[in-house]
């Protein structure tokens with residue numbers, strides 16, 4: 127059985143091992159696969175793993191031998207899951223590997239927006255503290271989170287992890303999700319409508335998957351409903367935000383800060399409007415990537431294949 131990993135480098139740049147897959151077949155791992163090589167590389171494969179290399183209907187039509195697709199990530203929007211389903215191919219993702227890491231990263235972004243830790247350290251090294259007439263100085267407004275409201279759009283695993291961390295800092299949480307588990311509600315956590323979340327939140331963090339229904343969920347109309355000075359965090363998928371609308375709102379001050387780990391096209395393009403927007407932190411899609419998370423991801427990816435071979439597929443997203 128031929129197993130092909132189309133873009134293995136980001137999962138395993140050399141600090142993990144692919145060996146566990148070899149038990150199940152002949153393994154080929156490509157670091158990256160350009161669009162014009164996708165079909166050629168998997169034309170005789172039965173098992174295909176992708177992280178961000180797109181698998182379209184055309185690819186499935188051209189590669190009739192494929193009988194399992196593993197996504198080396200939680201978000202699986204790069205695979206045409208319906209086309210795979212029509213051919214009876216299960217697409218399996220890795221739902222839980224990075225919950226803690228991404229939840230933690232949301233707070234890293236939020237705390238950076240509240241304290242500008244790195245910038246203040248740089249000011250000190252530039253000698254600005256030394257010449258200060260006072261025992262302290264700060265160059266940005268500093269923000270306390272206790273008592274403020276975090277609105278979480280998409281209250282699944284990562285949304286809940288971010289909520290727990292926010293509550294740890296004394297924040298109240300408003301959650302918006304298509305599916306509600308009322309057991310999660312408490313004095314400091316309530317489900318709400320999207321409009322109420324937009325109106326009442328001091329910080330809005332995106333954790334819903336990218337679907338046609340969620341694409342552009344942050345746009346000039348939804349931003350207009352938000353509090354003046356709101357902060358926006360996106361660690362989910364770039365296209366959830368209309369980036370020009372967010373850049374305009376940052377430049378006007380309507381949104382006082384944004385922090386995004388994901389953008390519409392990755393790697394980022396030089397004409398992305400967020401690159402020159404005011405008060406915008408951009409990180410290069412790293413929330414998922416601590417070694418601990420990647421090792422967990424690798425183990426689950428192997429287990430997804432083992433379960434498929436045993437006839438009891440798990441983590442199938444296109445049932």
Ligand code: NAD
Nearest residue numbers: 200201280281282283284303304333334335361362413414
């Ligand atoms: P999850 O499936 O546990 O949670 C997603 C939640 O969104 C679910 O509760 C679902 O009901 C809800 N949802 C679906 N459609 C919605 C809609 N239209 N409006 C509101 N809510 C909706 O997934 P998760 O593990 O929490 O991951 C969330 C997303 O985070 C993934 O889809 C992925 O895109 C992203 N992610 C990013 C990184 C990173 O490195 N930046 C890493 C892992 C995951």
